[in-house]
Amino acid sequence: MDVINVTADADTFTCNAYLALDGRPTLVDAGAWPGIVDRIREETDELDAVVLTHQHGDHVAELDAVIDAFDPDVYAYGDHPNRTTAVDDGDEVTVGDETFEVVYSPGHADDHVALVSGSTIFCGDVVVHDDGAFDYGSFGRTDRPGRSREELIESIERILSRMPDSVEHMYAGHGGEFHGEVTDVIETALSRAKQREPKYPGE
Structure with a gap:
């Protein structure tokens, strides 16, 4: 499956928004760029669907603009005025040319x-390969209300x-994408989360 990070060159704070082109053109998260x-x-020229990992501002700020431009179906776990299809744990959604299982994963966000x-x-922000706190x-x-x-x-x-175990492509909401032993990442x-220490100094 061909996956493109369409916010890679953004000049403002945003999540990674991924466009899958093979099969059903699908955007995972709309970003804030x-x-x-x-x-x-x-x-x-066509975008059939947007699938939201969650609805923090850096993931949905440009959703209205994407809808106005392409009129896609919008899949989300949590209520949203533009949601056309609700998803729940265990549901299946098509992204590009692959079928994905929805795994409910709160903690960073309720939805x-x-x-x-x-x-x-596509793991949103629940787990990432690298960020300002850790690599790999x-x-x-989880230090904010809710x-x-x-x-x-x-x-x-x-x-x-x-x-x-066959999963070898990891697309997270922040940091770089990873291709390899995703399970190990x-x-x-x-293991780091279970240490229950602050992720960033001063938390």
């Missing part, structure tokens, strides 16, 4: 989901229990 519509149009196929995971296995912030380290730990464990993140 005002240039995203033009960037998508460089790759495709967070990860998407897992036989080869790929980090996890979403977030929970304990729930996040349970979510990472749930992802590991349902993710095939996520197990490393889980």
